Amino acid sequence: MSEHESHGDGHHAHHPHQAHHWDSMRQQFEAGKLGMWLFLATEVLLFGGLFCAYFIYRANYPELYEYGHHALDKVWGAINTVVLLVSSLTMALAVRASQVGNRKQLQAMLAITFLCGCGFMGIKAVEYKAKIDHGYLPGKLFNYAKTIEHEHEGHAHDGDHHDDHHGDGVAHAEGVFGAPAVSVVAPLEQTAQAQPAAPPSGLSASASRVAGDHAEHGHEDGDHGGHDGYLPVDGRPPNIHIFFSIYFMMTGLHGIHVLIGMAVIAWLLVVCRDGRFGPSYFTPVEIGGLYWHLVDLIWIFLFPLLYLI
Amino acid sequence: MNPPETAAATSTQVAEAPAVPNHYLNHSKGFLSWALTLDHKRIGLMYLVGVLGCFALGGIFALLVRTELWAPGDTIAGMFASPGSSPQEVYNMWFTVHGAVMVFLVIIPGVPAALGNFVLPIMLGAKDVAFPRLNLGSFYLWVIGALFFVYTLFNGGVDGGWTFYTPYSASQATNVIPALLGVFILGFSSIFTGMNFVVTIHKLRPPGMTWFRMPLFLWGSYATALIQVLATPVLGITLLLLIMEKTLHVGIFSPEYGGDPVLYQHFFWFYSHPAVYIMILPAMGIVSELISVHSHKRPFGYQFIAYSSIAIAVFGFLVWGHHMFTSTQSPAMNAIFSAITFSVSIPSAIKVFNWLATMWGGSIRLTVPMLYGLAFIFLFSIGGLTGLYLGTLSTDIHFHDTYFVVAHFHYVMMGSALIGMFGGVHHWWPKMVGRHYNGTLARISWALIFVGFNVTFFTQFLLGSQGMPRRYYDYLPRYEIYHKISTVGSYMMAAGFLIMAFYLLQSIFGGRKSPANPWGANTLEWHCTSPPPHDNFATAPAIEDCYDYSGIDYDAKIGGYTSRANP
Numbered sequence: 068m069s070e071h072e073s074h075g076d077g078h079h080a081h082h083p084h085q086a087h088h089w090d091s092m093r094q095q096f097e098a099g100k101l102g103m104w105l106f107l108a109t110e111v112l113l114f115g116g117l118f119c120a121y122f123i124y125r126a127n128y129p130e131l132y133e134y135g136h137h138a139l140d141k142v143w144g145a146i147n148t149v150v151l152l153v154s155s156l157t158m159a160l161a162v163r164a165s166q167v168g169n170r171k172q173l174q175a176m177l178a179i180t181f182l183c184g185c186g187f188m189g190i191k192a193v194e195y196k197a198k199i200d201h202g203y204l205p206g207k208l209f210n211y212a213k214t215i216e217h218e219h220e221g222h223a224h225d226g227d228h229h230d231d232h233h234g235d236g237v238a239h240a241e242g243v244f245g246a247p248a249v250s251v252v253a254p255l256e257q258t259a260q261a262q263p264a265a266p267p268s269g270l271s272a273s274a275s276r277v278a279g280d281h282a283e284h285g286h287e288d289g290d291h292g293g294h295d296g297y298l299p300v301d302g303r304p305p306n307i308h309i310f311f312s313i314y315f316m317m318t319g320l321h322g323i324h325v326l327i328g329m330a331v332i333a334w335l336l337v338v339c340r341d342g343r344f345g346p347s348y349f350t351p352v353e354i355g356g357l358y359w360h361l362v363d364l365i366w367i368f369l370f371p372l373l374y375l376i
Numbered sequence: 377m378n379p380p381e382t383a384a385a386t387s388t389q390v391a392e393a394p395a396v397p398n399h400y401l402n403h404s405k406g407f408l409s410w411a412l413t414l415d416h417k418r419i420g421l422m423y424l425v426g427v428l429g430c431f432a433l434g435g436i437f438a439l440l441v442r443t444e445l446w447a448p449g450d451t452i453a454g455m456f457a458s459p460g461s462s463p464q465e466v467y468n469m470w471f472t473v474h475g476a477v478m479v480f481l482v483i484i485p486g487v488p489a490a491l492g493n494f495v496l497p498i499m500l501g502a503k504d505v506a507f508p509r510l511n512l513g514s515f516y517l518w519v520i521g522a523l524f525f526v527y528t529l530f531n532g533g534v535d536g537g538w539t540f541y542t543p544y545s546a547s548q549a550t551n552v553i554p555a556l557l558g559v560f561i562l563g564f565s566s567i568f569t570g571m572n573f574v575v576t577i578h579k580l581r582p583p584g585m586t587w588f589r590m591p592l593f594l595w596g597s598y599a600t601a602l603i604q605v606l607a608t609p610v611l612g613i614t615l616l617l618l619i620m621e622k623t624l625h626v627g628i629f630s631p632e633y634g635g636d637p638v639l640y641q642h643f644f645w646f647y648s649h650p651a652v653y654i655m656i657l658p659a660m661g662i663v664s665e666l667i668s669v670h671s672h673k674r675p676f677g678y679q680f681i682a683y684s685s686i687a688i689a690v691f692g693f694l695v696w697g698h699h700m701f702t703s704t705q706s707p708a709m710n711a712i713f714s715a716i717t718f719s720v721s722i723p724s725a726i727k728v729f730n731w732l733a734t735m736w737g738g739s740i741r742l743t744v745p746m747l748y749g750l751a752f753i754f755l756f757s758i759g760g761l762t763g764l765y766l767g768t769l770s771t772d773i774h775f776h777d778t779y780f781v782v783a784h785f786h787y788v789m790m791g792s793a794l795i796g797m798f799g800g801v802h803h804w805w806p807k808m809v810g811r812h813y814n815g816t817l818a819r820i821s822w823a824l825i826f827v828g829f830n831v832t833f834f835t836q837f838l839l840g841s842q843g844m845p846r847r848y849y850d851y852l853p854r855y856e857i858y859h860k861i862s863t864v865g866s867y868m869m870a871a872g873f874l875i876m877a878f879y880l881l882q883s884i885f886g887g888r889k890s891p892a893n894p895w896g897a898n899t900l901e902w903h904c905t906s907p908p909p910h911d912n913f914a915t916a917p918a919i920e921d922c923y924d925y926s927g928i929d930y931d932a933k934i935g936g937y938t939s940r941a942n943p
Binding site: 086087088089094097098101102105106108109110112113114115116117119120123205206207208305306308309312313316320 | 502503504506507508510567570571572574575578579580605606607608609610612613614616617620621624625626627628633634635636639643911
């Protein structure tokens with residue numbers, strides 16, 4: 068840093084934000100923009116891996132998605148889509164405000180964008196909380212016992228019926244996995260039964276807890292505004308945890324990007340107070356905006372893929 | 377060399393140079409002036425030190441592996457085994473650390489981040505890379521990534537091979553998570569370097585430096601940077617998914633949890649095959665410079681060499697499936713991947729033939745960099761041609777996972793990428809530190825490395841064709857003679873590299889001062905003083921034909937070359 072300044076004074080008068088190795092502000096701006104586009108390309112490819120995983124599993128095990136997506140709350144998802152679209156509009160207006168040097172408007176638009184980000188993450192937190200309460204979690208965290216226990220409670224099954232019910236589940240698993248003959252995941256067919264076999268171990272212990280927890284369950288249901296949120300265990304495909312793995316990894320990585328974007332916007336809000344952005348220098352707002360639009364765009368794909376189909 | 381001559385050399389090259397030679401090494405002093413530097417030359421030098429240090433580390437593990445294989449059964453691994461582990465596990469850790477360190481810490485950042493950082497902006501005629509802060513950040517990410525590897529070393533190492541194949545890596549292997557995080561961070565480092573180079577070449581070319589006036593090293597670096605930007609994120613997400621699989625059992629790569637191990641291989645090689653070209657393309661760029669400069673002749677087929685770099689980068693994205701000919705890929709996919717794999721040989725061969733044609737009729741001087749250039753052509757030809765055996769479906773069934781594969785990729789990774797890098801180090805060393813190394817020792821070292829390499833790895837082609845599988849700790853007695861020869865060769869290389877370390881270090885303190893242009897090259901970095909000034913160019917450089925050697929004359933007084941057109 069120090070040397071950066073030490074030779075800067077040898078140059079003739081430049082814009083204060085022009086680094087020494089650029090000939091003009093325009094050149095510097097274009098380079099920054101190109102750099103951001105390249106970075107966005109890497110982001111697309113980063114998410115591309117997850118989308119690829121989504122489509123491969125969708126092609127091989129469509130039943131996971133057909134069943135699992137009912138657990139996601141379309142209303143909240145749609146509201147979040149609108150929130151992000153609005154934030155993209157305000158971000159675009161913020162870029163415009165910085166270009167014409169309207170500091171007040173820039174601050175207002177950045178603030179609204181930031182609040183939209185907060186709103187998005189807040190709604191996401193509500194959704195995650197519901198999934199956590201229901202035990203609909205990725206991988207080994209998926210609570211097979213809890214979801215079955217809820218069904219047991221709701222339909223007033225007795226213990227014997229429960230065992231029968233589990234037996235049905237296994238039979239069903241074989242049926243489902245016998246069907247997709249194109250499976251490239253041959254080993255999965257052998258291990259598919261291992262997962263449904265897991266619930267009984269924790270079942271008796273947790274089932275005895277059910278009676279006492281009744282009030283708590285009622286409270287959870289209340290959180291959902293009358294919507295119970297549990298999916299029927301009957302007909303649930305084995306390895307359903309994979310759907311929630313994909314859901315949490317995709318929305319989680321996206322959520323991290325929203326947080327990073329919000330940090331960038333917060334930084335812009337802080338530094339723009341000195342009025343540094345104007346017609347000759349608005350690069351940070353512009354490339355921050357590009358990043359925010361990408362974050363928005365990824366959600367536009369995530370919402371229908373996870374919630375609607 | 378005495379002081380008046382040095383002053384003469386300086387003044388002929390840079391008219392406005394101050395009376396006291398001011399260059400990037402003595403421009404500012406103190407630890408922070410290096411730790412916080414934004415100067416691409418210092419960052420490049422710091423990268424070079426780090427990369428060479430890791431090369432020594434990876435080399436030690438290679439020697440441990442080769443020593444263990446001196447005889448069947450336990451040779452030395454047993455001595456390193458703790459009470460809870462077997463010699464076999466120690467051996468697994470050794471080859472894993474060797475592979476991971478060499479690939480992720482040495483070869484991938486080697487040419488682009490170390491040499492490229494130093495040379496690329498000067499060659500282009502720019503004062504710095506486009507984003508100097510990002511450049512420094514990339515270096516620190518590299519350091520952090522390296523620290524993750526060091527951490528695993530002190531915690532019982534990591535095993536499972538540098539490819540981290542599932543299901544083994546997801547279930548049993550030790551210390552995989554820190555190693556994966558290390559590679560993830562190194563990936564960001566690589567992405568930042570790539571972004572910087574792409575933007576630098578697009579936006580910082582001075583007037584007159586058109587695309588087809590760029591030196592070929594820049595074309596190689598540009599193609600490399602594109603791959604770094606476009607392939608590395610896929611590795612990033614793959615490693616994150618693997619970490620999630622290992623911690624949360626999300627069911628993506630491991631059949632135990634409902635995942636698909638072949639999907640991991642697809643994801644991994646979608647990055648790691650292009651990564652092979654991240655390693656080889658910049659080395660090819662260096663060799664294009666070496667052959668032209670040290671033959672004192674314009675590169676034959678400049679545009680073909682330039683376009684072939686781009687072609688290799690593009691084809692490189694389409695061939696990853698050839699790593700999975702034996703992993704349940706459909707025959708149709710195998711045939712398609714095999715065919716595209718063959719197509720990579722076309723741009724590769726274009727380069728080799730053009731280098732040969734460049735030398736033809738040139739005034740070849742067997743300088744040390746040229747010796748490395750020639751070694752590259754020889755070793756790359758063997759490495760490339762044996763690749764065809766592996767790209768052919770029928771032969772690959774036999775060669776898959778044998779020492780034939782090990783020998784093939786060592787010919788490409790070490791015999792080509794690293795030999796090219798060391799050629800570049802020897803070529804630009806006088807520019808970087810302003811001193812010459814000892815030529816005699818350098819030739820002895822080169823000979824030991826070149827011969828030792830072939831003794832080590834050509835033998836492994838024979839081993840592999842006779843069925844010796846890779847990564848095995850033990851072997852049948854009939855393979856013993858080949859393993860012994862191979863181990864002897866690895867010691868020869870080690871001796872060569874020790875000599876190299878000695879004369880390079882010695883040159884810093886006692887080497888003959890280098891003139892601005894010791895090789896008679898005409899690319900822009902040789903128009904600067906040695907070492908270059910802090911800002912690279914006092915005034916905007918005049919861009920001329922960088923391969924026109926007609927105006928470059930030897931001046932015995934300064935022991936180097938001067939340019940008639942641009943005194």
